[in-house]
Amino acid sequence: SHGGSGSGGGGGDAAHGLFCYPAESNFDGRLANLGLCEQLRQGAFDPLAAAAPLGGSGGRGGGAFTTCDAARWWSLLDVSKYVGTSPLRLSGPEATARPDFAVLSFYKIFGFPTGVGALVCRREAAELLRRHRGYFGGGTVSALSVDHDWEVLHGGGAGGSFDLAEALEDGSLNYQAILALQHGFDWLGQACLGRPMAAAGLHAGSIAEWFAGKLAALRHASGRSAARLYGRGAARGNGPVVAFNLLRDERGDAGEQPYVGYAEVEKLLGLEKIQLRTGCFCNTGACARQLGVDFADAKRYAAAGKVCGDDRDVIDGRPTGCVRISFGLSSVFEDALCCLRAIEKYFVAKTLGIAPRRAAAAVAPGLEIARLYIYPIKSCGAQEVTHEEGGWPLGPAGLAYDRMYAIVDEAGKNLRATKCSGLAKLQPRVCLRSRTLTISTTQAPGDDGVEALPDLVLPLGGIGSTNEPEADRCEREIRLCGRQCRAEVVACAQGQALDELEISRWLRRALGVPASLACASTGGGDAAAPRGGGGKSFANDAKFLLVSEESVAHLDRRARAAGGAWAKGSDPAPRVTALHFRPNIVVRRRRPRPGSSSSAAGGAADGGPGDEFWEDAIVGKAVCMRADGVAAAPATSTPLMGLVGQGPCGRCTMVDVHPASGVYIKESPTLRTLAAFRRGKLGSGEGAGGGGRGINFGVYLDYAPGEPEAWRRRRLGPGSFAVEEMAMAVDGC
Numbered sequence: 001s002h003g004g005s006g007s008g009g010g011g012g013d014a015a016h017g018l019f020c021y022p023a024e025s026n027f028d029g030r031l032a033n034l035g036l037c038e039q040l041r042q043g044a045f046d047p048l049a050a051a052a053p054l055g056g057s058g059g060r061g062g063g064a065f066t067t068c069d070a071a072r073w074w075s076l077l078d079v080s081k082y083v084g085t086s087p088l089r090l091s092g093p094e095a096t097a098r099p100d101f102a103v104l105s106f107y108k109i110f111g112f113p114t115g116v117g118a119l120v121c122r123r124e125a126a127e128l129l130r131r132h133r134g135y136f137g138g139g140t141v142s143a144l145s146v147d148h149d150w151e152v153l154h155g156g157g158a159g160g161s162f163d164l165a166e167a168l169e170d171g172s173l174n175y176q177a178i179l180a181l182q183h184g185f186d187w188l189g190q191a192c193l194g195r196p197m198a199a200a201g202l203h204a205g206s207i208a209e210w211f212a213g214k215l216a217a218l219r220h221a222s223g224r225s226a227a228r229l230y231g232r233g234a235a236r237g238n239g240p241v242v243a244f245n246l247l248r249d250e251r252g253d254a255g256e257q258p259y260v261g262y263a264e265v266e267k268l269l270g271l272e273k274i275q276l277r278t279g280c281f282c283n284t285g286a287c288a289r290q291l292g293v294d295f296a297d298a299k300r301y302a303a304a305g306k307v308c309g310d311d312r313d314v315i316d317g318r319p320t321g322c323v324r325i326s327f328g329l330s331s332v333f334e335d336a337l338c339c340l341r342a343i344e345k346y347f348v349a350k351t352l353g354i355a356p357r358r359a360a361a362a363v364a365p366g367l368e369i370a371r372l373y374i375y376p377i378k379s380c381g382a383q384e385v386t387h388e389e390g391g392w393p394l395g396p397a398g399l400a401y402d403r404m405y406a407i408v409d410e411a412g413k414n415l416r417a418t419k420c421s422g423l424a425k426l427q428p429r430v431c432l433r434s435r436t437l438t439i440s441t442t443q444a445p446g447d448d449g450v451e452a453l454p455d456l457v458l459p460l461g462g463i464g465s466t467n468e469p470e471a472d473r474c475e476r477e478i479r480l481c482g483r484q485c486r487a488e489v490v491a492c493a494q495g496q497a498l499d500e501l502e503i504s505r506w507l508r509r510a511l512g513v514p515a516s517l518a519c520a521s522t523g524g525g526d527a528a529a530p531r532g533g534g535g536k537s538f539a540n541d542a543k544f545l546l547v548s549e550e551s552v553a554h555l556d557r558r559a560r561a562a563g564g565a566w567a568k569g570s571d572p573a574p575r576v577t578a579l580h581f582r583p584n585i586v587v588r589r590r591r592p593r594p595g596s597s598s599s600a601a602g603g604a605a606d607g608g609p610g611d612e613f614w615e616d617a618i619v620g621k622a623v624c625m626r627a628d629g630v631a632a633a634p635a636t637s638t639p640l641m642g643l644v645g646q647g648p649c650g651r652c653t654m655v656d657v658h659p660a661s662g663v664y665i666k667e668s669p670t671l672r673t674l675a676a677f678r679r680g681k682l683g684s685g686e687g688a689g690g691g692g693r694g695i696n697f698g699v700y701l702d703y704a705p706g707e708p709e710a711w712r713r714r715r716l717g718p719g720s721f722a723v724e725e726m727a728m729a730v731d732g733c
Helices: 036-041 047-054 123-132 164-168 175-191 198-217 262-271 284-291 295-303 333-347 421-425 500-511 549-562 614-618 670-677
Strands: 016-022 072-078 101-105 117-121 141-144 151-153 227-230 241-247 277-279 322-326 367-374 392-395 405-408 426-431 436-441 456-459 472-480 483-491 516-520 544-548 585-589 622-626 639-650 696-703
Touching: 016 036, 036 072, 117 123, 123 164, 198 227, 198 241, 198 333, 262 277, 262 322, 262 333, 262 670, 284 322, 405 472, 421 426, 421 500, 456 500, 500 516, 544 549, 549 585, 549 670
Parallel strands: 016 072, 072 101, 544 585
Antiparallel strands: 101 117, 141 151, 227 241, 241 322, 277 322, 367 585, 405 516, 426 436, 436 456, 472 483, 483 516, 544 696, 622 639, 639 696
């Protein structure tokens, strides 16, 4: 800005520049040169020269760095991360740094409260803010004019004194959180046992150094490194932060070691009750520099569907983020040791080599659809398609009406089963004959305070983009699993007994929280389409998800063997079912027809090792759906449609949520068991869900190329599925 205080902070026309940098990187703990603030004030440091590598036509701001010719530079030091474990003096002969401005967050020091920070200013810099702030908020002015650009800030009039807090604290402060700060400072004094803050840094730093050294020394049985650390050994040292990625005991096509995705690390260490941060930690610059991500890479990742906060952790063999462990005053050595042992348990190979693959069967076993499910409302109960319905119509987004609706909160964010167990007790059912959606609740009256509710019956929208929905809808933006979607809030057509408000009231009574019913938009845009292609639904990744009965049964046996108290009891019913994985298509080996003495050809005997993993071979292969449902030569079968495997489905703690009650079962070993034998061996990590190298179960399917309109004439039902001439994977890979 111009018309500033000049080099001495007084009047006169001058340009002002602001140089900002962190005292400690929150990405890898790298410590910065705190003397730059004083050098800048004395003219011994040129910020334009330091910023030149970021400028030019390709830099952010289009080369604005090279056009700024400030007569006075000011410094802003971000000390949010630094002051959590390090003392900071801003004045006096023992000053750590002498910035014009310093910003900090008390949350980074105490862990509570959130949303309260501080701006610390030198008096000279505060005068600059008073003169050239350019705006004001409630409670900061003593007088102002409505027809002239004139106001008098609180704490000082013309020529009077200036109170920074009175003039700059806009609106009502978060006084309740501010009151909690005194307790935080009291705790800090007790935790340090009266010693200076430097003691906290020595304590946390020693644990971090030990952990980083042990992590860097981890080796697979082959001798390959198991981890890659970032930012360690910086010239000025590191804070108590360890940023890293883990490496597999393999070699890629170019000889490089494949990365373990950060989402996989977070899931598995979560099973050991270890909480850590993953991704880029809101520090895109440090992340891009450490991981070698340039502008072209960032655009390519975004085009592939990568968004901040998702699980797409490896793209084209390169990590999109990393794992960060931060140690602090409350950390103890046992924390670091527990984390190291968990990493060794899940990610360090103990034996050389890989078990030899069995020779693939020449012909895959005959398979048939055992069950077919749709989920009309995302995260709610499943509707099974029965033989009496004669199959189910297909749409551009897969099975018609599958995940066509979602329940959203007042902020437009979809409710998730991990946060709202009542979703599992909502049972939606689509009736094609009456063209209605009926929602009932399986929760008994009185459970969790829920009252008895009549069924909610709504008119049903059309299939695909050719039929407009029959209900009046108000289009709006909603947030679905971290991404923005166009959706329509459902309100019944005129003449119906219910309106939008009554639908919301019914949902609130059923769930106990404010909620509305949203429908995937039939208008323009693909925001609500699955990543596998066009069409409108709220499916996250692909049009169809397939699992096999044999794989589910095999997993149930292993989970029971590993489940301890979870598996005790005489109940012979399986604890793990297909519905734990919310599939659309459940297949099984073709059963012999009555009177036949032989079963379908190919594969191991029922329950053998060949039964658990045949679906892995679908990835990248064509799957032929046949109308007759009989295993026969392709020339004699009537083709129904072609589907193509899109990749494996990555799994998370959702598989430990009971599909009927919606309760998260902490002692359930489902995900833990999957992690022991269904990890890191499927595909290349570039499947529909970005999985393939994580914890996998099930396969995503999409329509085969050349069948864009085939769904309009076809229906899918139990018994209509056969797979012919497909290689069969029998080793779990």
